[in-house]
Amino acid sequence: MSVALPKVAASEPSNRIGYRSFRLGKFELSRDEYFVTVHWPAKGARRSHQLPADAFLRACMRDVAWNFFYGWVNFDHVIGTRNHYGKVDFYAGTFNGTLKAAGVDYLEQFDSEHIMATFKAMLRDWVNEGFDPFAAPVETGSAFGPKQGDNLGAIERTRIATRRMPGLPGDSPLRDDMAINRAFADVPQDEPEIHAEPGFEGQLHAFSLFKYLSRSDVTWNPSVTAVCKASLACPTTEEYILPVFHGNDRVEWFIQLSDEIVWDVADKNTGAPRARVTMKAGDVAAMPADIRHQGYSTKRSMLYVWENVTPGLPQRYESGELPPYPVEF
Amino acid sequence: MQVHTVFGSLADYTKGSIELVSGEARHYVFSNIFEVAATSKPYERIVVGKNMEYVQEVMRAEGVSPWFACGHDEFALCMDGEITVDFIKMKDPPDAEKNGAVLLGEAPEGPRMGHVKLRRGHQVLLAAGNAYRFTADRTGVLLQQTVLGELSVQKWREICLL
Ligand SMILES: [Fe+2]
Numbered sequence: 001m002s003v004a005l006p007k008v009a010a011s012e013p014s015n016r017i018g019y020r021s022f023r024l025g026k027f028e029l030s031r032d033e034y035f036v037t038v039h040w041p042a043k044g045a046r047r048s049h050q051l052p053a054d055a056f057l058r059a060c061m062r063d064v065a066w067n068f069f070y071g072w073v074n075f076d077h078v079i080g081t082r083n084h085y086g087k088v089d090f091y092a093g094t095f096n097g098t099l100k101a102a103g104v105d106y107l108e109q110f111d112s113e114h115i116m117a118t119f120k121a122m123l124r125d126w127v128n129e130g131f132d133p134f135a136a137p138v139e140t141g142s143a144f145g146p147k148q149g150d151n152l153g154a155i156e157r158t159r160i161a162t163r164r165m166p167g168l169p170g171d172s173p174l175r176d177d178m179a180i181n182r183a184f185a186d187v188p189q190d191e192p193e194i195h196a197e198p199g200f201e202g203q204l205h206a207f208s209l210f211k212y213l214s215r216s217d218v219t220w221n222p223s224v225t226a227v228c229k230a231s232l233a234c235p236t237t238e239e240y241i242l243p244v245f246h247g248n249d250r251v252e253w254f255i256q257l258s259d260e261i262v263w264d265v266a267d268k269n270t271g272a273p274r275a276r277v278t279m280k281a282g283d284v285a286a287m288p289a290d291i292r293h294q295g296y297s298t299k300r301s302m303l304y305v306w307e308n309v310t311p312g313l314p315q316r317y318e319s320g321e322l323p324p325y326p327v328e329f
Numbered sequence: 330m331q332v333h334t335v336f337g338s339l340a341d342y343t344k345g346s347i348e349l350v351s352g353e354a355r356h357y358v359f360s361n362i363f364e365v366a367a368t369s370k371p372y373e374r375i376v377v378g379k380n381m382e383y384v385q386e387v388m389r390a391e392g393v394s395p396w397f398a399c400g401h402d403e404f405a406l407c408m409d410g411e412i413t414v415d416f417i418k419m420k421d422p423p424d425a426e427k428n429g430a431v432l433l434g435e436a437p438e439g440p441r442m443g444h445v446k447l448r449r450g451h452q453v454l455l456a457a458g459n460a461y462r463f464t465a466d467r468t469g470v471l472l473q474q475t476v477l478g479e480l481s482v483q484k485w486r487e488i489c490l491l
Contacts, residue, residue: 164402165454185332192451196443203456204416204443209406210336210450226404226452228474231383233404253378255362255385255472259335260345274352278345282337282362282408284377284385299334306474308380325356327379329485 007114008121018147020125024090024118025108031056031126033145038079040092040106047104049078049092054133054143057126058243061133061155064119065221068112070307071314072247074292077271080244081115085314088115095247095292097270123155134218136239136300139182162224167207172224174207175215183239183300184214210257213237213302220295222305230310239300245271247292249314251326252307256283259301263287264294289317290324336449337363338409339389339470347490360488362387362408366470368487372463374430374473376483382428384481386473390465396433397462400425403455403475407447410469414453415462416442422458429478433460 009023021030028039036056038049059075066073068088074080077096082089091107093099127133129149130141134157162172180187192206209225213235216223220242222234238261246252247268254261256279263277268290277285277293287293295303316322337343342363347354360377369375371391378385388394390412400423405414420438423431437460445453446466455461455473463471 165404165452168454183332184334186334188448188450190448192448192453193446194443195445197441199440200416200418200442203418204445204454205456206445206447206451206453208450209452226454226474228383228402228404228476231380231474231476233474251380253380253385255378256345257336273350275350275357276348277357277359278347280337280343280345280361281335282342282364283345284358284360284362286356286358286378288356306378306380306385308383310381322381325358326381327358327483327485329355329489 008118010121010125013147022118022122024115025110026106027090027092027108029122036126038092042093042104042106047092047106051076051079053126054131055243057123057131057133057143060119060123062220062244064116064123065134065157065159067116069246070252071249072268072292074245074247076245082247083249084109086112088112090115095269095271097267097272100270124150124152127151127155133243134221136219157218160223162227164227165205165207166212166225168205169202175212178215178217180214181216181237181300187211187214189214209235210302213257219300230308232307232309234305234307236303236305237300238295238297238303240297242295245292245294248287248289250308250317251289251324252287252305253326254279254285254287255304255306256281257302257304259297259299261295261297261301261303264296265291266293268292286326288324288326289322337361339363339367339468354490357490358485359490362470362472365488366409373482374480375488376477376481377488379477379483382477384475384477386475386481388463388471388473390463390469390471392465394463396436396460397430397480398423398433398437398460399430399455399457399475399478400427401457401476403430403473404452405447405455406452406472406474407449408470408472409449411466412447412469412471413444413464413466414447414455415444415464417460418442419458419460425457427478428476430475430480431478432480436460436462
């Protein structure tokens with residue numbers, strides 16, 4: 001074994017297809033032309049799970065970009081991460097009702113920096129030239145085949161941090177220099193008219209959120225556009241499938257700004273299906289704190305994800321102090 | 330290929346639906362902004378999203394609103410119509426600790442700061458301590474990100490899928 005980065009356990013590239021394999025605690029992860037394979041120990045045996053390489057890379061990319069996000073990021077029905085904010089669990093089968101009941105699941109906790117470094121090293125090695133894990137499938141090349149180059153520009157996009165609202169002095173930039181996405185070619189590009197009285201220039205602020213979103217070059221990747229204390233507006237543009245089944249450690253809300261998304265909702269712990277929620281333009285819905293959800297969007301759509309980043313929420317939901325549903329009526 | 334992005338409006342919206350396997354539809358607190366605005370009085374602040382003390386309020390923007398103010402930042406997103414927002418720098422702004430918007434009614438004391446004209450998809454900062462008033466040049470809908478306050482109206486059973 002050689003070490004590609006501090007703390008990352010990576011093999012030399014395979015002679016046959018050119019990819020490295022990785023170890024994360026007792027987990028072993030490898031990829032070939034089509035699949036990522038994960039091995040772990042359980043019940044005295046070596047267990048395995050496979051998922052398509054493109055699906056794995058899209059999920060892993062979101063986990064890295066979101067810094068393990070809020071709660072659970074299920075790559076599929078077997079593997080995923082749970083964020084403890086400083087520590088992160090990587091698991092296989094732990095949140096799959098059948099595998100858990102059979103005792104063939106395995107979970108190991110890591111320092112965030114260690115699992116982050118390992119995931120980033122996997123993305124650097126396993127994402128081929130021409131494949132952008134953030135892009136809609138029709139807008140990017142193939143993830144499959146033997147190792148061919150890399151796409152560091154796509155996987156190392158800098159995360160945009162907004163303190164109050166984009167476009168304010170010293171805050172995150174607007175997207176005037178970015179191209180309008182093909183699926184939003186009909187979205188008006190006019191900006192609000194701002195008429196400040198003498199002496200108040202620069203003190204009034206507004207921008208076109210729909211224009212801003214029409215110029216997003218990524219999918220399923222929220223960015224903050226308004227900060228009201230611990231209430232964050234995190235709109236995003238969605239096309240194809242949310243690459244993860246997000247398990248909530250708090251209540252999250254969706255406001256469908258355009259077009260339509262269908263959500264598969266399942267039990268957070270077992271993955272048992274609970275509902276399909278179809279959201280059309282103008283619809284508002286809560287994702288309770290005890291579910292996981294995965295969205296489908298055929299036409300690229302604008303989704304306003306609304307988060308509450310009040311400290312301590314995961315513990316308050318987990319202890320039962322707060323009910324999983326945001327409103328009693 | 331012709332692109333057609335669907336935005337809702339007061340005149341044209343379709344509410345989605347829930348197919349249940351288990352649990353109840355009301356757990357998703359599912360409403361539609363345009364339906365809520367279509368059945369509300371002008372500038373009534375109907376809560377459509379609530380995460381502890383934080384809320385999303387829908388307002389039917391019709392005619393001229395009273396003057397409002399708030400001790401913290403709020404953000405309004407125009408979802409339909411054409412809406413002018415006037416601002417006054419308040420001499421005595423609401424306490425920064427007070428949550429949610431307050432009703433001023435008449436124009437408060439302080440200099441006029443100017444105005445912003447919003448169309449669909451435009452978001453305006455309603456900065457802490459600046460009084461604001463909406464005028465709908467064409468009847469529309471506002472979605473306001475704020476904190477639950479004395480003007481917030483909750484009527485979940487009337488607006489949500491049950
Ligand atoms: Fe989510």
